[in-house]
Amino acid sequence: MALPIALQGKLDFPVIAAPMFLVSGPDLVCACCLNGIGGTFPALNQRTSEGYAEWLNEIEATLEGKSHAPFGINLIVHKTNPRLEADLKLTVEHKVPFVITSLGAVSDLVDAVHSYGGLVFHDVTNMRHAEKAIQAGVDGLILVSAGAGGHAGTLHPFAFIKEIKNNFDTCVIQSGAISTGEQVLAAKAAGADLAYIGTRFIATKESMADQEYKNMLVAARAEDIVYTPKVSGIPANFIRQSLEDNGISLDNIDNPDIDLGKELIDEAKAWKxxxxxxxxxxxxxDIPTTAELCSKLKKEYQDQLNALQAE
Ligand SMILES: Cc1cc2nc3c(=O)[nH]c(=O)nc-3n(C[C@H](O)[C@H](O)[C@H](O)COP(=O)(O)O)c2cc1C
Incomplete structure (x- = not known):
């Protein structure tokens, strides 16, 4: 299936900049949307629902009257997120164009977003979660594959995309280790409708990440990324240097209990x-502006497409 009708013709380039805890805020969202790709942020990046509403107002005011791609927000659908109800209410009031749900796929939430014409895309790492999300009525699946930043999956994207497409007629958004235009094209060639890019946007001028974080990311190689549940209880990818700087030995720390409320709302040490x-x-x-990065991605995509067509 292609993009949902509500997104057709709204993106200049088939990319959504992924929501990232403590990294994505209004500046990054607006810069993405003004450069033709979907911009997003996690509602929990503001400490309160009132703060979340302020960011929605700010984004709407910045984008108003300008040609722009739609923006989206991320809601963590989990019992340890006490903000879910209030944040969903604000999302509906503001008619946020699309909502990305993580963890739970709930039909009530999907209905609430559909009531104003919004779309819901759900993060999945396996077929069982995909099936549940489709049953809940979501408009597309975000395939969080091996090598993704944050709470990555473990499936290889080539295998995962095809298995999803063989089983479900839905919009497919590919997530994990996409940093260049060539890789956006590869995701499309493998069957995805859109590419979903997180890590690459940490190293932009508009991201809220510390300069040291950006520098560490630029210095890191793929082999410096460690997939471990030992920070928050849920397996996620971290930069080895950062684990070491925080005195975390990968050999002998206990697995803490999963507590997303603590992890996400109190801004516990994890992630900060x-x-x-x-x-x-x-x-x-490099650490370009988002505008420079978007131009580069578009050029790399087109150059690679031309090169393949010329073969
Ligand atoms: C620092 C960081 C924070 C993240 N926080 C969230 C989050 O709050 N909610 C969410 O749905 N995904 C989160 N993600 C996952 C991204 O939305 C996306 O799936 C992932 O970054 C894509 O893989 P890539 O980083 O290799 O491009 C986070 C990723 C990173 C790197």
């Missing part, structure tokens, strides 16, 4: 000082 990135880190060598 222990920096996540995906395998795409090794392809990132």
């Amino acid at each position: 000082t222990i920096w996540s990135a995906g395998h795409g880190a090794g392809n990132i060598t």
Whole structure:
């Protein structure tokens, strides 16, 4: 299936900049949208629902009257997120164009977003989650594959895309280790409708990441990315140097209990000082503006397409 009708013709380039905890804010979202790709942020990047509403107002005001791609927000659908109800209410009031749900796929939420014409895309790492999300009525699946930043999956994207497409007629958004225009094209060639890019956008001028985080990311190679549950209880990819700087031995720390409320709302040490990135880190060598990055991605995509067609 192609893009949902509500997104058709709205993106200049088949990319959504992924929501990233403590990294994506209004500046990055607006810069993405004004450069023709979907911009997103996690609602929890603001400490309160009132703060979340302020960011929505700011983004709407910046984009108003200008040609722009749609923006989206990320909601963590989990019992340890006490903000879910209030944030969903604001999302509906503001008619946020698309919502990315992580963890739970819930039909009530999908209905609420559909009520104003919004779309829901759900993060999945396996077929079982995909099936549940489709049953809940989502508009597309985000295939969070091996090598992604954050809570990555473990499936190889080539295998995962095809298996999803063989089983479900839905919009497919490919996530994991996409840092260049050639890789956006590869995701499309493998069957995805859109590419979903996180780590690459950490190293942009508009991201909220510390300068040291950006520098560490530029210096890192794919082999410096460590997939471990030992930071927050859920397996995620982190930069080895950052784990070491925080005194985390990968050999002998206990697995903490999963507590997303603590992890995400109290801005616990995890994520604030222990920096996540995906395998795409090794392809990132600069810290451009988002406008420069979008132009580069578009050029790389077109050049690669031309080269393949000329073969
Ligand atoms: C620092 C960081 C924070 C993230 N935080 C979130 C989050 O709050 N919610 C979410 O749905 N995904 C989160 N992700 C995952 C991204 O949305 C996306 O799936 C991933 O970054 C794509 O892989 P890539 O980083 O290799 O491009 C995060 C990723 C990173 C790197």
